[in-house]
Amino acid sequence: MGRLEDPVSAKPTILDVARVAGVSKSTVSLVLQKNPIVSEGARSRVLAAIRQVGYVYNRNAANLRQSRSNAIGIVVNDVTNSFFAEMAVGMDMIVQSAGFVQLMAHTGESVERQAEVLSAMLEHGVSGIILSPARGTRAADLKAHMAGPVPIVLAVRDLPGLRATTVVADNRAGSHEAARHLIGLGHCRIAWLGGFPDTSVYQTRLSGLRDAMAEAGLLFEEAYAVESNASRPGGVQAMGRLLDMPGHPMACMCVNDAVAFGACDGLRGAGLEPGRDFAIVGFDDVMGARTAVPALTTVATDPEAVGRRTAQILLHRISSGDVRPETITTPARLVVRASCGEPWSAGPVAAAGAVPEMR
Amino acid sequence: MGRLEDPVSAKPTILDVARVAGVSKSTVSLVLQKNPIVSEGARSRVLAAIRQVGYVYNRNAANLRQSRSNAIGIVVNDVTNSFFAEMAVGMDMIVQSAGFVQLMAHTGESVERQAEVLSAMLEHGVSGIILSPARGTRAADLKAHMAGPVPIVLAVRDLPGLRATTVVADNRAGSHEAARHLIGLGHCRIAWLGGFPDTSVYQTRLSGLRDAMAEAGLLFEEAYAVESNASRPGGVQAMGRLLDMPGHPMACMCVNDAVAFGACDGLRGAGLEPGRDFAIVGFDDVMGARTAVPALTTVATDPEAVGRRTAQILLHRISSGDVRPETITTPARLVVRASCGEPWSAGPVAAAGAVPEMR
DNA sequence: CTGAAAGCGCTTACAG
DNA sequence: CTGAAAGCGCTTACAG
DSSP states (O other), rough: OEEEEOOTTTTOHHHHHHHHSSSHHHHHHHHTOTTTTHHHHHHHHHHHHHHTTOOOHHHHHHHHTOOOEEEEEEEEOTTTHHHHHHHHHHHHHHHHTOOEEEEEOOOOTTHHHHHHHHHHHHHHHEEEEEEEOTTTTOOHHHHHHHSSSSSSSEEEOOOOOOOOOOEEEHHHHHHHHHHHHHHHHHHOOEEEEEEEETTHHHHHHHHHHHHHHHHHHHHOOOOOEOOSSHHHHHHHHHHHHHHHTTOOOOEEEESSSHHHHHHHHHHHTOOOBTTTTTTEEETTSSSSHHHTTTTTTTEEEEEHHHHHHHHHHHHHHHHHOOOOOOOOOOOEEEEOOOOOOTOOOOOOHHTTTTTOOOO | OOOOOOOOOOOOEEEEEEEEEEHHHHHHHHTTTTTSSSHHHHHHHHHHHHHHHHHHOOOOHHHHHHHHEEEEEEESSTTTTTHHHHHHHHHHHHHHHTTEEEEEOOOOOOOHHHHHHHHHHHHHOOOOEEEEEOOOOOOHHHHHHHSSSOOOOEEOOTTTOOOEEEEEEHHHHHHHHHHHHHHHTTOSEEESSSSSSSSSSHHHHHHHHHHHHHTTOOOOGGGGEEESSSSSHHHHHHHHHHHTTTTSEEEESSSSHHHHHHHHHHHHTTTTTTTTTTTTEEEEEOOHHHHHHHTTTEEOOOOHHHHHHHHHHHHHHHHHHHOOOEEEEEOOOESSSSOOOOOOOOOOHHTOOOOOOOO
């Protein structure tokens, strides 16, 4: 049978519309731009013609002519991670309401893929880019792009050594608040689980705990800072090592929620119920613990809020031309889902071999 | 201080590159397209000039001239849902390796937003679109777009009445397999929880259960098909109603994983442990139960695989010009995470007032 | 291999 | 309000 030569296969342009409507192509263009200068009669004829010929606006041509773009690029390290997915949704809200379209791409935590994606977006002429950097991104990887004419704002992860505008969560304040919460419940010894001291999250979050304890006249014992991979298995392992220490604390803070997950697993493996027998605090940023572990008390950064804030900042840079690097902080709030005070309570705790806390 | 007049503010074009390299702009264009016809000397001078002036390729201009596009649109109903996020990642893999760039957008389950996003993508001249429809999308909402020249493939959700190519999970087969699994564990009565009979998922999935029971010489009792909203609260409610029925089954299948979540909640509320006291099967498609309820046995459709398959099909349509609507099925496999046989076991089951099963 | 020229689909002054 | 004309940054035959 073969396909017949299709006379309509060439996409209609404003010229076709103009012909059908019986006006000039300037008029069509004016109508498309909703310019009120066009007479109502001409306008409706054009609109009818557009429908009739099945015209679809070629925004790339328009952008080329106007040498501007209505697109903003969002480069996310991992859409699969609900924190970043929700953040992207927040960005979308703002970007959309500002009349831009969002081009979203994801790097899967690959630095090479990130470079490709960034170039692609730049070649496509986006007006600005929000980048949530892939793990392992070095300042040098981004330097060239940061120097270019299109504004790039970093979200969530900061890159030491890069002069860039970055929106990060207020990790120290969140951690501090969580620690005060635990102290308020009566815990005078609190452990720290997971992560490694050479990362900025570890330092910042642990410092919140340290400071809060110091302010309350308590001592943070370094022995109870248990390092591990910042993963769920890491959390299991760290909790195991903590529980092996005689007279260990019955409260801990975890470097992130993956570790908190694992710590809960480890706790249950030892016959303890998190949030009842042992106070445990996580940070909502890796696994979306929000929905998954209802009993877990967490320091939460609202991902949508981060997204909205970041997008606002990018839009501002685009319109103002401002390029001074700046670090912006979004609030982290404590979400208490299980209280676990009375750390001296007997019962399962005692059964697990823990020494009651001293007040 | 004010910003100084920036002499380099105008983005460099191939003309600037040509000037610096001392060649014609045709040559620059040839180099950019990696055309081997250019002499090595000219090529390296051009490459150097590109770096020197900070040239970035304007792909929109190129696309306009060539009247083709290197972009593919992915419209997702909810990136926040890990199933769809992973699906998008699968799509990205294929799209990328085929040399396209992916423009991803999300509709947040809003039909109006979906219409806007689709139009935007079409205006941006994408070569094809993959659409995972927003809940409540009617065939009529998409009819106009489907008739257009750019191929659109639907993913995951099919729209009855729309002549479109759709990639869906093999719900019936998955459901059938799950039912056989429960039967193999010794259950001769199985309940059905959640959803409403006027949806195609409900019908397809329930039919898998019905058929499997019939094949095993068992009777599916309609009284144990408990309708409810396909949500977590709906699941709680449906499970509650089931448990209120005297002599109810100790196994059920749930219309989706949100309901399965709720059913677990309901079970625990009644002092029963899902996967130990009561066999429960969900479908991995709404809430990403994969990670969240480790004890839940599910019928899983690999979201990445769906994404890859869908993208392949779209790419094929783009290159072949084929437009015949077609329904493609991707396999669903049973993921057993908790076995719960011996449905006549006493203990907590009896305590909850359930009558032991008869074999 | 290079240069001059036309054209992709739009917008934008500028006369009428 | 409309038409003719130039130009956005590229590609593409087509002579040289």
